[in-house]
Amino acid sequence: MNANASAACAPTVQQGSFLTLHYRLAGPSGDVVNTFADKPATLSVGTGSLSPALEQRIIGMAEGARASFELAEGEAFGPRNPDMLQWVTRKLLNELGDPHEAYSVGEVVQFPTPDGQGSYAGAVVQVRDDGAVCFDFNHPLAGRPVTFEVLIIGIL
Numbered sequence: 001m002n003a004n005a006s007a008a009c010a011p012t013v014q015q016g017s018f019l020t021l022h023y024r025l026a027g028p029s030g031d032v033v034n035t036f037a038d039k040p041a042t043l044s045v046g047t048g049s050l051s052p053a054l055e056q057r058i059i060g061m062a063e064g065a066r067a068s069f070e071l072a073e074g075e076a077f078g079p080r081n082p083d084m085l086q087w088v089t090r091k092l093l094n095e096l097g098d099p100h101e102a103y104s105v106g107e108v109v110q111f112p113t114p115d116g117q118g119s120y121a122g123a124v125v126q127v128r129d130d131g132a133v134c135f136d137f138n139h140p141l142a143g144r145p146v147t148f149e150v151l152i153i154g155i156l
Helices: 003-008 051-058 088-097
Strands: 018-027 030-034 039-042 067-072 085-088 109-113 119-127 134-137 148-156
Touching: 018 051, 051 067, 051 148, 085 119
Parallel strands: none
Antiparallel strands: 018 030, 018 039, 018 148, 067 148, 085 134, 109 119, 119 134
């Protein structure tokens, strides 16, 4: 068997594939996620682990392939949505977490989902004197150009 024949049989990423991969997401300010220096990630294509725009880039990639993609402003995670900027009262913050927590601009805070099964994050944008905090619940890379680098380690 020659090398070309074995390469043609290498599995490729398809919808529903279970992957082990390293990836890096970076915006204009630098890395937001980078697994290359740590353990690889595992995910299933089509379950929302990656945005649809990122999944489209890896469909058809072979096991062992490495690539880097530049996505236009807003393409990877959609446009920034002003409705995702929300004020949260100090009373509610106290109920959800530590009543003595001091919030500072730029800090990312995890909130439980209403069903208690997961969490979502918001970045502190502003803190008022009454203790209310304005959070930005947009994805940190929403509305921004994104560099997506990926190395496909394994495909099931």
